[in-house]
Amino acid sequence: xxxxxxxxxxxxxxxxxxxxxxxxxxxxxxxxxxxxxxxxxxxxxxxxxxxxxxxxxxxxxxxxxxxxxxxxxxxxxxxxxxxxxxxxxxxxxxxxxxxxxxxxxxxxxxxxxxxxxxxxxxxxxxxxxxxxxxxxxxxxxxxxxxxxxxxxxxxxxxxxxxxxxxxxxxxxxxxxxxxxxxxxxxxxxxxxxxxxxxxxxxxxxxxxxxxxxxxxxxxxxxxxxxxxxxxxxxxxxxxxxxxxxxxxxxx
Numbered sequence: 001x002x003x004x005x006x007x008x009x010x011x012x013x014x015x016x017x018x019x020x021x022x023x024x025x026x027x028x029x030x031x032x033x034x035x036x037x038x039x040x041x042x043x044x045x046x047x048x049x050x051x052x053x054x055x056x057x058x059x060x061x062x063x064x065x066x067x068x069x070x071x072x073x074x075x076x077x078x079x080x081x082x083x084x085x086x087x088x089x090x091x092x093x094x095x096x097x098x099x100x101x102x103x104x105x106x107x108x109x110x111x112x113x114x115x116x117x118x119x120x121x122x123x124x125x126x127x128x129x130x131x132x133x134x135x136x137x138x139x140x141x142x143x144x145x146x147x148x149x150x151x152x153x154x155x156x157x158x159x160x161x162x163x164x165x166x167x168x169x170x171x172x173x174x175x176x177x178x179x180x181x182x183x184x185x186x187x188x189x190x191x192x193x194x195x196x197x198x199x200x201x202x203x204x205x206x207x208x209x210x211x212x213x214x215x216x217x218x219x220x221x222x223x224x225x226x227x228x229x230x231x232x233x234x235x236x237x238x239x240x241x242x243x244x245x246x247x248x249x250x251x
Contacts, residue, residue, distance in 0.1 A: 023235050024192050024206025027107065028099050032071040034059050036199035037244035038237060041080075041156070046231035052080040055235075057200045058244035060091070069096045070112055073200075074247055085119040089248050090126075108132045117248045125251070143167045153193055155204060157237045162193040162204050180216045187211040198240055208233045 023042065037058035044051045054077070061072035070093050078087040091114060098110035108131040117123045148164040167190040175182040193205040209232050215225040 023208055023233050024190075024203050025201040027201075028101060029194075029202055030073075030094075030099060031199055031202070032059055032062070032069075032094075032096060033199060033242075034062055034071070035242045035244050036240070037242070038198055038200050038203075038240035040203075040235050041238055042233065042235040044231070044233050046229075053077055054080060054238070058247075059200060060244055060246040063093060065095070065112065067095060067097065070094060071096065072246070074244075076247060087119060089117045091115045091246070091248050091250065106132050113250075115248060115250050123248050123251050143169045151193065153205060155237050157198075157239050160193075160195050160197060160204050160237075162195045165192050165194070166190065167192075174217075177216075180218065180220055182214055183217050184214045185212070198237055199242075200240075203235070203237065205236045206234065 035058075037056065040055045040057075042053045042055055044053075056074070056076040058074045059071055060074050063070050063072070073092045073094050074089060075092070076087065076089040093112040093114065094107075095110040095112065098107070101107075101110060108128055111128045111131055114126040114128065114131075115123050116126050144165065145168050146164075146166045151162050151164050152159055153162055167188070169188045170185070171187075172183065172185045175184060187210070189209040191205075191207045192203070194202045195204050196202055198204055209230070211228055211230050213226050213228045219225075
């Protein structure tokens, strides 16, 4: 469970097909126990502003397919204090084989069908091809900077014994732009606490700190450097349990 994927939250639709799940999960660690559910608070902080959402994950059914079993995963998101109009729900039929996906593979290969419901609108079928860009981000072995076992942390769901894994990546790339090069740098620092007590993805808490900057080489008047820009995302378990029921029904 030490590998982590860092994905933003949101509903699965063509405009934001990369934002299907929540920060900190390793999709290969999913536990398809029908009826289990967990609820998270996710806080995104950038440019002095903070956006808070709640995310509900649940395994709500099972189907047999020619390739083996597949399971219905529901993801519901809503801004803190939002109304039913602000609530998005996705229902995704995921192959059990997703637990063996390779580094850099697309979740698209393991999704058979999915449906979305935005606010009080109707349930609509999505196109799995819209998920082709949805991949799991596997930090390479050099990015793991530490693992600590048998840690006890306090969460809104109570005190939980966890394993903490820490990752750090520092990537730079040059983008040619005429006579200059835009030099971009991206640094991610990730801490993930996991526990087998928590269902679905075993995630107890995740903290992600990001740094982004770019500059023109050589410096050019009128092409300002971005300077270092920082952002932070945290997700933490609020509650979990069994007995989950489907919130949306396919048409």
